[in-house]
Amino acid sequence: MSSSGLVLRTPRAIAALVGAILLFGLSGRAAPLSNGVQEPGPSEIRALWVLRTTLASQDTIATLVRSARDHGFNTLLVQVRGRGDAYYNGGLEPRALELQRQSASFDPLATVLDAGHAAGLRVHAWINVNLVSSAVDLPIAQGHLIHRHPSWLMIPRDIAQDLASVPPESPAYVGKLARWARAQSAGIEGLYASPAIPAAADYAESIVRDITRRYAVDGVHFDYARYPSPRFDYSRDAIAEFRATVRPRLADALRRSLDEREKVDLFAYTDALQDDWRAFRIARMTALMTRLRVAVKAERPNTPVTVAVAPDVREAYEQRLQDWGTWVQNDLVDAICPMAYSPEPERFAEQIATARSVAGTRAVWAGIGAYRLPAAQTIQNIQTARRLGAAGVILFSYDSLIDPKTAQPDYLAVVGRAAFAPSSTNVGSR
Numbered sequence: 001m002s003s004s005g006l007v008l009r010t011p012r013a014i015a016a017l018v019g020a021i022l023l024f025g026l027s028g029r030a031a032p033l034s035n036g037v038q039e040p041g042p043s044e045i046r047a048l049w050v051l052r053t054t055l056a057s058q059d060t061i062a063t064l065v066r067s068a069r070d071h072g073f074n075t076l077l078v079q080v081r082g083r084g085d086a087y088y089n090g091g092l093e094p095r096a097l098e099l100q101r102q103s104a105s106f107d108p109l110a111t112v113l114d115a116g117h118a119a120g121l122r123v124h125a126w127i128n129v130n131l132v133s134s135a136v137d138l139p140i141a142q143g144h145l146i147h148r149h150p151s152w153l154m155i156p157r158d159i160a161q162d163l164a165s166v167p168p169e170s171p172a173y174v175g176k177l178a179r180w181a182r183a184q185s186a187g188i189e190g191l192y193a194s195p196a197i198p199a200a201a202d203y204a205e206s207i208v209r210d211i212t213r214r215y216a217v218d219g220v221h222f223d224y225a226r227y228p229s230p231r232f233d234y235s236r237d238a239i240a241e242f243r244a245t246v247r248p249r250l251a252d253a254l255r256r257s258l259d260e261r262e263k264v265d266l267f268a269y270t271d272a273l274q275d276d277w278r279a280f281r282i283a284r285m286t287a288l289m290t291r292l293r294v295a296v297k298a299e300r301p302n303t304p305v306t307v308a309v310a311p312d313v314r315e316a317y318e319q320r321l322q323d324w325g326t327w328v329q330n331d332l333v334d335a336i337c338p339m340a341y342s343p344e345p346e347r348f349a350e351q352i353a354t355a356r357s358v359a360g361t362r363a364v365w366a367g368i369g370a371y372r373l374p375a376a377q378t379i380q381n382i383q384t385a386r387r388l389g390a391a392g393v394i395l396f397s398y399d400s401l402i403d404p405k406t407a408q409p410d411y412l413a414v415v416g417r418a419a420f421a422p423s424s425t426n427v428g429s430r
């Protein structure tokens with residue numbers, strides 16, 4: 001184990017374990033049929049990631065629930081916090097702009113909970129943790145985080161020096177950040193709040209606690225619990241937090257030298273102490289995940305906490321500062337959901353097998369990028385996940401799979417018939 005807590009098994013040991021899993025699979029999850037196909041076990045999670053757009057009306061919610069039930073799914077992960085907004089009523093954040101056409105009494109989360117439970121489905125609240133805004137369409141609600149607390153936003157190193165001279169409350173601050181993010185749209189999804197800043201972490205915890213206190217959700221699913229890349233967060237407040245953390249243990253001469261350099265160089269501390277800087281940011285993300293789990297369990301002790309993660313634990317750690325190896329080791333999550341979206345069957349199998357090896361006794365729900373796969377490949381991936389001992393599968397995403405412009409006709413029906421045998425659907429138990 002490294003000082004940060006990441007499980008660092010040797011590459012040879014990981015390769016051997018993954019090879020054994022790929023060759024033999026893991027028993028106890030699914031029973032092989034006479035034709036070699038494995039049917040779902042009674043406790044298997046058969047889930048859909050449901051984007052917030054589907055929660056925008058009573059009709060789309062009714063269609064969602066009916067489709068999931070009819071095609072053998074038993075769990076819905078519904079996005080109730082997509083970009084720092086609320087797809088539920090009475091929240092701490094602004095009501096989503098997309099809901100403005102609806103009556104103020106319409107509560108998307110309450111509606112999908114009632115309808116889903118009536119149909120025998122589990123409904124999990126899907127919460128984007130750090131991603132709080134599109135960079136293209138900035139929120140217009142003045143109560144939104146980017147307007148109320150712009151200093152909480154993560155800043156990339158590329159423009160940190162420039163923004164250091166701009167007051168966060170100035171429109172130019174968010175404007176410059178948004179323009180930079182738009183230019184990097186191939187790899188940066190939008191604007192992120194920082195887990196390194198205590199007030200921002202407090203705020204994220206309050207959102208989670210509010211939802212779980214007021215809604216009888218069957219689970220809480222976290223997404224974007226990571227940094228966009230190692231080039232974040234170089235905001236003034238994050239660097240100040242780092243400096244306050246490391247200064248007390250530095251030798252006097254080094255401390256004086258860095259203090260002097262910092263007068264002209266924002267990166268004096270972060271560049272001189274690069275290993276500590278990386279460890280600090282990773283630790284702050286893990287600390288936030290700890291707080292979020294505690295918040296969920298305090299309100300609903302039996303509610304599972306799950307998280308979407310980059311499927312390769314090392315890549316997640318090195319490129320997203322997401323230490324999910326430690327999260328499973330320290331029981332911060334009840335299941336991990338590796339987003340194994342590769343269109344290559346062998347790569348998908350390798351990613352799920354590796355995730356199983358790292359997860360240990362924690363459950364793995366295999367995330368399948370169905371939006372980019374023909375139905376036959378999604379069915380094959382479901383069978384592969386079962387063979388490798390995954391406790392469930394999640395398809396991304398319901399919305400893309402019902403889009404008549406892009407999806408194969410009756411995609412969910414085809415998958416449901418082939419992968420979720422009617423005799424085993426068991427959708428009536430939650």
